Amino acid sequence: MAKRPGIFSFFASLYRDGFRNMTWGKPLVWLIVLKLIILFAILRVFFFKPAMRGLSDQEKSEAVGARLTQPHNTDTLNLIND
Numbered sequence: 854m855a856k857r858p859g860i861f862s863f864f865a866s867l868y869r870d871g872f873r874n875m876t877w878g879k880p881l882v883w884l885i886v887l888k889l890i891i892l893f894a895i896l897r898v899f900f901f902k903p904a905m906r907g908l909s910d911q912e913k914s915e916a917v918g919a920r921l922t923q924p925h926n927t928d929t930l931n932l933i934n935d
Contacts, residue, residue: 872878905913 872882875881905916908916
């Protein structure tokens with residue numbers, strides 16, 4: 854009995870073959886790569902700064918412990934400003 858490929862490899866080959874046979878396949882792939890670079894590199898650097906940067910390991914563990922033990926708060930603005 855032949856071994857079936859995994860679902861990830863199935864979808865990877867589906868996209869690879871699909872983009873290869875399209876007229877605009879290569880530009881679309883480069884557009885997707887550019888979009889991923891923008892999302893993960895540029896936006897992360899400028900907008901998603903690490904919240905605990907500059908803290909020692911002891912201070913980080915105390916901050917996480919305090920966050921885990923306080924009551925649940927659904928107010929997003931209070932979570933951002935803490």
